Amino acid sequence: MDFLSDFLTLFLGKLQSPTLGFLIGGMIVAAVNSRLQIPDAIYKFIVFMLLIKVGLSGGIAIRNANLAEMLLPAVFAVVVGILIVFIGRYTLAKLPNVKTVDAIATAGLFGAVSGSTLAAALTLLETEGIEYEAWAAALYPFMDIPALVTAIVLASVYVSKQRGTADEYLSKQEYLSKQEYLSKQEYLSEQGITAGGYPKRDTAGKRVKIWPIVKESLQGSALSALLLGLALGVLTQPESVYESFFNPLFRGLLSILMLVMGMEATARIGELRKVGQWYALYALVAPLLHGFIAFGFGMIAHVITGFSLGGVVILAVIASSSSDISGPPTLRAGIPSANPSAYIGSSTAVGTPVALALGIPLYIGLAQALMGN
Amino acid sequence: MDFLSDFLTLFLGKLQSPTLGFLIGGMIVAAVNSRLQIPDAIYKFIVFMLLIKVGLSGGIAIRNANLAEMLLPAVFAVVVGILIVFIGRYTLAKLPNVKTVDAIATAGLFGAVSGSTLAAALTLLETEGIEYEAWAAALYPFMDIPALVTAIVLASVYVSKQRGTADEYLSKQEYLSKQEYLSKQEYLSEQGITAGGYPKRDTAGKRVKIWPIVKESLQGSALSALLLGLALGVLTQPESVYESFFNPLFRGLLSILMLVMGMEATARIGELRKVGQWYALYALVAPLLHGFIAFGFGMIAHVITGFSLGGVVILAVIASSSSDISGPPTLRAGIPSANPSAYIGSSTAVGTPVALALGIPLYIGLAQALMGN
């Protein structure tokens, strides 16, 4: 009962958060045919600023971490981050009428990490007096960034395969219906370069060369900015400029991005009418499932290297959380054809409350049971 | 005598304020044919940022206010805000050679509220030991936003009527002379959509359908951003993003807007040569007149609901003040054909010093006389 009322309180609170407020505001602005617009140059720069910041904060956390000591949990974090996206790719994406790129983007968001969910877990661990390694919170970029990169690459591979198939079999009708949901214009403008690079397609139809697509994805503006920030965070000392510039501007710029995404979402919310229940189901089950998988990996590290049970809980919470911070800008720029209403709606309205109200108490209880309390 | 020297000190001080400094700087930059430019995308984004901030701060103030208790004064604030614009529409705009859109914009600015004038009044009320309701300062958005909306709508109605008249009577000459002062290019680009929407004009010439114009005005980028901010402020909890982003950036972005407006003003300052005295007269009389009107309405609330005399002073000061903060960006975007030199010059150089040095002491003295001190 407590869980349910907690859940509802969190759900209602989330609807008042500036992030979702600006998203819904943008939807209303578009619905009433306002002529309000954010210039394209500004939009591109905002995405750049957000991605550089996400990369920098991850890079700074990694640089300040004790890599030798945290090696095994960090490797497990990377593995879980990638695994989460593949799970979504082969469950959510296979449900009837669910569009594959939307499902991959949603899985990417659920693989990425929410800083506020993590902070809530740390607070609760301290309240409960459960000890954890000081570096455990620094595991988050090891799951966050691989999950987002995997999602973008998987989406690119999928889109390329579809194009290949379409070209081979000349199944014109299927091709067109697929084109439609790829948000035609964006698809063409963004993937134009890719298309040019692969004039010859494999005659086996379904087989597509993966590596060039991975390279293409990494050269795209989204992952370039993310990885540039990561590299600068690891290799240089950008703390001064991070603290004085990229971090303070982050929330505000994110709210404007949300507004733009809301303005676009209005036109595409109808797409979700037939599949909303699948997203709700995924968003309810996935956080708990991901958390248990990560808890299992954490226990392996606990047995082998003595990784604390508090650390195991943190790893599970990181996996259980879904990002409403790093995810939206990265996925918007990296998988432009995915419908933001799908992934942001799933994460903010269901996934995050589930992780907070059900996930955290579950993993802490599990750890306490294992500790013999 | 004190009033006069206070007035002159304030007048000279105002000339050194960054707001006016950047305006004059922009005028000089344009006068020496500099190639300095603010890209259009940046300009549009700055206007958006300023308007969202004005809306947000108004919305937050309203959400935190006790609406039931402040109902009557709030209604009076709305009434006075709208009334001020109509007064300007039928006095200043009727003076010889004064252009109607310039006059409406100026009246809108005098209806809008200056936060710094309000702060000065609150300080003085406390010094004098006059009590007022804690929510009285939150009356300002109830006058500020209606005044600006009214000004923009009145200007749109006027422009549409002019076009209708011109089309009907084919009085080519008049039409052309009217077009000239509407700053042709802006007029066409901004009003283009409006024009398309009204292919049939009323044959009575002067009669124009008002509601579509009001709707058009509300859908314009200026009022959309303002009302979006207002709605987000009232309905969500945007304090974190407001305090960390929109509010800190406000003054700086305003200074850049002032620079742009100054660069444009150089070309149009000549228009004011024949009418400068009328603006000076209006800016001298209007703040005091508006204040007395609001004082009267406040006294009605005093008698009916026991609204404090300190609150009555605050209502009068809000009406007396003219905005150099929320007004310029809103009017620049909402009434693009109005000459910024007219309304900013009137407000900053004369209106604000009058409200500060004459208005505030007058209303406080009046309240003290009524209190029997």
Added chain:
Amino acid sequence: MDFLSDFLTLFLGKLQSPTLGFLIGGMIVAAVNSRLQIPDAIYKFIVFMLLIKVGLSGGIAIRNANLAEMLLPAVFAVVVGILIVFIGRYTLAKLPNVKTVDAIATAGLFGAVSGSTLAAALTLLETEGIEYEAWAAALYPFMDIPALVTAIVLASVYVSKQRGTADEYLSKQEYLSKQEYLSKQEYLSEQGITAGGYPKRDTAGKRVKIWPIVKESLQGSALSALLLGLALGVLTQPESVYESFFNPLFRGLLSILMLVMGMEATARIGELRKVGQWYALYALVAPLLHGFIAFGFGMIAHVITGFSLGGVVILAVIASSSSDISGPPTLRAGIPSANPSAYIGSSTAVGTPVALALGIPLYIGLAQALMGN
């Protein structure tokens, strides 16, 4: 030995600074063919913001300074600032294969002032107990801004002369080779207006009217923004907007400018292969030479007006330092044809460590010797 190890530590530290980190990051981004881009409107606005800030901080320092007392040292600062650029123009620019515009830009950067080098000197002076006038640090804008203005004007004069020569003698081949290194596109777009203004060229070939070029340079967007900021800083009171907006955003915007300059630098780093040693030599010798020249001028002021020996050291350090703050944005916008790899590389990698590790101790030791310690 201490000097050498200090130098190496500083050199390695500099490579980790965010400024250089973003520059190198941009070079790598371009080298791996990323599609990351900063929109042009954003780039122009960033340059504007940086230049206004440089001007404002100089102007505020001048306004707060006691001009009567500091007259002679200030005049000497202006003289040294201009002299440094002319020295570079007639030494570095004359070395084999060194491109003249690159050399002039580099000399401009070495004439400009580094705030952090100055801060280091002030700290050391206080540690050593050497007294100096409170206003001595305010001498920096008197050297910084004249040096940058001189560099931009000299570069414009040079470019105009080249064009004149080329037109006169029709030495087509030379013309083309010259055009090439002027980074054709930028050259044409930026100088297009200039070209239009001088249809008739002096028949003496080498003689070009200087004043119109100076005027053109001052009307350019770079110097306009710089001088506008300077004027606003001297004549108005922009402290509030400077402290809340222009100053806090400075380092962050500079890092993004560095990223853009790095992305451009990749294509042009090859130009420096044959001349790298000359830049290294200049960057090693120039800071010490400039410092000694300024020390000499300072001693004249010491004898005539009793300017303190601590002040003399400060004047020398200002001359010795090279700007990695005010310089890059100003030169990038003011001399677009100059190769940023040349001037930023020389200053950041060699010039600044030399000034810090060799210059400051030298001038302090010299002052102490003169004081009879």
